[in-house]
Amino acid sequence: MTNPSPENKLRSGYVAIVGAPNVGKSTLLNRILNEKISITASKPQTTRNRIMGILNSPGHQMIFVDTPGIHRARDSFNRMMVDTALSTLSEVDVICFLIEASGADREIDRFILENLQKVNTPVLLLINKIDALRDKKELLPVIEKFRGIRDFHTIIPISALTGDGVDAVVREIAELLPEGPRYYPEDYITDQPERFLVAELIREKVFHLIHQEIPYAVAVMVDTFTEEADRNLISIEATIHVERDSQKAIVIGKNGQMLKEIGKQAREDIERLLGWRVYLGLFVRVQKNWRKDPRVLTDFGYPSGN
Ligand SMILES: Nc1nc2c(ncn2[C@@H]2O[C@H](COP(=O)(O)OP(=O)(O)OP(=O)(O)O)[C@@H](O)[C@H]2O)c(=O)[nH]1
Ligand SMILES: [Mg+2]
Incomplete structure (x- = not known):
């Protein structure tokens, strides 16, 4: 690759990835970056925060913002997640609106479209x-239907899982970005601190290994993160917070087997992420109804609402 000559100015900007829960937003971000920045699961409402992923090339810097799935929120915690996603729309240069190839006439997609009408930003329908x-x-028929609803900048069928069509998405975005600075150093792929990424990988394993309501009642905090250069490892202690004693028992599992499996799978991912050997110590703690407690929400790094 050649470096751009001075007259070839850098194009840079922010790109939101929005859509209903579980449509594959986080999978798409990871695919674009070729890195696991955002956790994914076959259950809805996996992503809770904005996750920033940065794609650098000689001529471009694209800052992708993965967002929580937009849905009809039933409680204040979910409303916080939806607000996080909707507020992103007005702060970006390009919007990628994801829908699923099948079942695309969902009521929630219409709700998202209503919100897209409020901004003047180019929208790619993926x-x-x-x-x-x-x-x-x-x-x-899906393409026809959506074309009738709104003037999308373009419509691209993709598979975030296999990568089909994803290059075309990146090319389209590159053309839409304005000239601008490199907002982050060239070797940055995210602005998320390592502690956050580690906590998220642990939370992801809870999503993968435990079913029903428990993953939704879980928050993970990294308590200590220590490089032990002499032992050539990073030592991490983290707490899995749940809302009830019964949930704590399930997360620990019979003879501690569940917690052990969560720890093993999370450690493997964390070692891949950090490129270091990792010791991971996990604790489980009951924090009654933390999703409703503004003080605890703040401690856990979530907006506490009002
Ligand atoms: N077959 C198939 N599955 C996909 C594709 N993209 C994502 N998935 C699966 O869909 C599920 C949801 O993916 P996520 O990336 O977590 O979805 P999300 O939109 O980020 O979900 P929330 O964060 O909960 O809103 C996971 O099981 C993915 O493996 C795809 O292109 N094809
Ligand atoms: Mg997600």
Whole structure:
């Protein structure tokens, strides 16, 4: 690759990834960056914060913002997540609106479209999970329908899972970005602190290994993070907070087996992320109804609302 000559100015800016829960937003961010920055799960409402991922090339810096799935929130914690996503819309240069190839006429997609009407930002409609279609012809009515609703900058069928169509998305975004500075150093892929990424990887394993309501009642905090250069490892202690004693028992599991498995899988991912050997100590603690407690929400790094 050649460096851009001075007259070829850098193009840079912010790109929101929005859509209903579980449509594959975080999977797409990870695919674009070729790094696991954002956790993913087959359950809705996995992502709770804005997750920033930065794609650098000689001529561009694209700052992607993965957001919580937009849905009809039933409680204040979920409303906080939806507000986090909606507030991103007015702060970016390009919006990627993800829908699923099948079941694309969901009421929530219409709600998101209403919110997109309020901003003047170019919107790319990305129809995801095309690998799961039996016949690509199923896309045609979806494309027709959405084309009738709004003037999208472009409509691209993709698979965030296989990478199909993702290069085309990046190319389209590159053309839409304004000239601008490199907001972050070239070797940055996220502005999320390592502690946050580590806590998220632990939370992801709870999503993968435990079903029903428990993952939603879990928050993870890293308590200590110590480089032990003489032992050639990073020593991490983290606490998995749950809301009730019964949940604590399930997270620990019979003879501690569940907690052990969460720790093992999380450690493997954390070692990959940090490029270091890792010792991971996990604790489980009951923090009654933390999702409703503004003080605890702040401690856990979530907006506490009002
Ligand atoms: N078959 C298929 N599955 C996909 C694709 N993209 C994502 N998935 C799966 O869909 C599920 C949800 O993916 P996520 O990336 O966590 O979805 P999300 O939109 O970030 O979800 P929330 O954060 O909960 O809003 C996971 O099981 C993914 O593996 C795709 O292109 N094809
Ligand atoms: Mg997500």
